[in-house]
Structure formats: C-alpha cells, structure tokens
Amino acid sequence: MKLKQLSLFLENKPGALSRPIGLLSKNEFNILTLSLADTQNFGILRLIVRDWEKAKKLLEKEGFVVKITDVVAVAVPDRPGGLSGILAPLEKAGINVEYMYAFTLRSEGKGVLVIRFDDPDSAVDVLKKKGIDVLGMVDLYEKFEK
Secondary structure (H helix, E strand, O other): OOOOEEEEEEOOOOOHHHHHHHHHHHHHOEEEEEEEOOOOOEEEEEEEEOHHHHHHHHHHHHHOEEEEEEEEEEEEEOOOOHHHHHHHHHHHHHOOOEEEEEEEEEEEEEEEEEEEOOOOHHHHHHHHHHHOOEEEHHHHHHHHHO
C-alpha cells in the first residue's frame, strides 16, 4: 500500500515553515508525520495528512507549490538489525531508497518509517513477499487513535 505525501518548497527564512503549518492547523488538519530538509536557499517540507487532496487544494489556494509523491510506510522491528532486515530484500531486488524519515509512533515493539523508493509498487511487492508489514492509511489511523 502506498501513501500520498505532500511536498512543499519553502524559502529558507524565519517564518516560512510557520505559514503552511499554521494554515493546516487553522483548518483542522492533523499532521501524521513530517520531515524538513534544507539547502542554502530553500527547504522541502514533506508531510502526511489524512485528507491529502483537501490539504493540497488549501495550500495551493494560498500560493504554495505542492507536489504529491507516493511513499511507503513500513513497520520496523525495534531491535538491532530491524532496518537491515527490511533493506536487504529491497537491495537484492534492485530497488533504491531515495529518502526516509520516521514516525513518532511506536507500536507493538515496532517503529514506523516512511520511505520513498524509486519504484514504490515493486518495493511494496518485495516487502509483502518477505512478510514485512506495509502500512496503509487505515493502519496508521488506528495506531494513532489508540
């Protein structure tokens, strides 16, 4: 299962992050997870929200450039070697990890990573065949509401 991630390009200056976050908050969007990366001139805010289509429209209406990207959420055993066990079959299948970031969620002895692959459909297939827990939006909502 793939998730839809919103990516916004922000100027690298004070207050630039507050504007989209405040806008989402004011309109009662719950941010499930986010990542912020920067360069010298701009930042990339990546986030996952429940109703990504409405959030995208809202942000674009306010002048933000929003890109939608497919990402995969994976339950990772919270123990030494947990991530290695997920990366090994992907590497064997020739699937590249472009970036990843973690949820602040930990459930049932596992953490949750969001991973952007060069081929998300193939990544999901490989992970499922190896018995690795790939999470969909419903799975994430259930974990957050506990």
